[in-house]
Amino acid sequence: MARTQEFDRDVVVRAARSLFWRAGFEGASIPALEEATGLSRSSIYNTFGSKRGLFDAAVQSYLDEVIRPRLRPLKDEVVAPGAMLTYLDGLQEAFTSPGSMSAANGCLLINTATAPVVRDDDVARVVSDYRAELRAAIGRGVAAYLDAAASDEQERLADAVTGLSIAAFALVRIAPSEAVRSLATARDLLTAARLSR
Amino acid sequence: MARTQEFDRDVVVRAARSLFWRAGFEGASIPALEEATGLSRSSIYNTFGSKRGLFDAAVQSYLDEVIRPRLRPLKDEVVAPGAMLTYLDGLQEAFTSPGSMSAANGCLLINTATAPVVRDDDVARVVSDYRAELRAAIGRGVAAYLDAAASDEQERLADAVTGLSIAAFALVRIAPSEAVRSLATARDLLTAARLSR
């Protein structure tokens, strides 16, 4: 009956996601999105309805393919002593080496949080969810570290490490060295707590 | 010879500063700046040359009248035990109560950090300077707290409190509850460290 879609929607969304990530919402103009995706205006508006529609698809893709996969290994596995250090090192690696979540990119949602089209509530909820997951995993990791410690001491340490990790996400784009320092501080807290018993 | 300027330059810059702070660089359009300052396009361009020129003046005003005054009381005074808690409480008060640096505003430099006209280096340097000042003051405060503690333990605690405070600045606009939590965590670390000896 009709011809089939020639482009792969996921590929297009990923290309747009990459541009939004790098340039922000307002910085990613339609001409720039055309070039990034290889699609013409017509196809973009036919497929996604509006720039906002494409952005929403990019955010969904970001959550599905970047955020959730990064959280999944934390779900149950970070309980072994030493795993927390490995996780923090991995975070630092992701922030300092060139790549999607490098210093030049940071976090897509945080980069675009100030755009008028982005709902503050959504950003806050995602950050909050991420924090909860991170906190739970770090809590388990800390408990494995400090078996014999008082539980309130465990909780304080887990809170601090979580807060410093979240700080790294917020800071990595605007002040990369501060982000690295936050992670290093979290690492120091953990190692010192372990050595002291 | 010639007529004198009718408006007070400082007042105008403060009004512009407030708008840039709230709306970001691109969000503060020339018409909006006209309304905020009470000046017409002509006067704005006569006085500041361009939007960028007015923005630069606003940033200078921000550094002179907001950032530096906030750092000055930290210079030497935060040495008494308990002063750090007072300082953190003051920070939290500033973030949660309505006012210039409330959750709706955050930090001007961080809000505008992603605008193309803002030099990344400048932002990083200001954040770094702010951090250094904060770190020194918190270090003194922590030392007053933990007189008898090992110096590396003092430094770890000071680093953590500093990192969590900086995080609050970065997070207050996009995730206010996370900012408050960061400060609360810093406070918990301090009080627990004090109680434990």
Place this chain on the structure above:
DNA sequence: TATATATTGGAAGGGTCGTTACAGAAACAG
């Protein structure tokens, strides 16, 4: 092959942006 449907390219729409040009108004010095 013929037809129907979906995709595509090009052009133009209305709107806002930052900036500039220019004439009229206002205030100081003589």
Place this chain on the structure above:
DNA sequence: CTGTTTCTGTAACGACCCTTCCAATATATA
């Protein structure tokens, strides 16, 4: 009061934004 200099208001400029329209193209079914 007069002349000169500065400031101010209005209008318009070109550029870019997101979006829409419409004709032409390409494909899959009948």
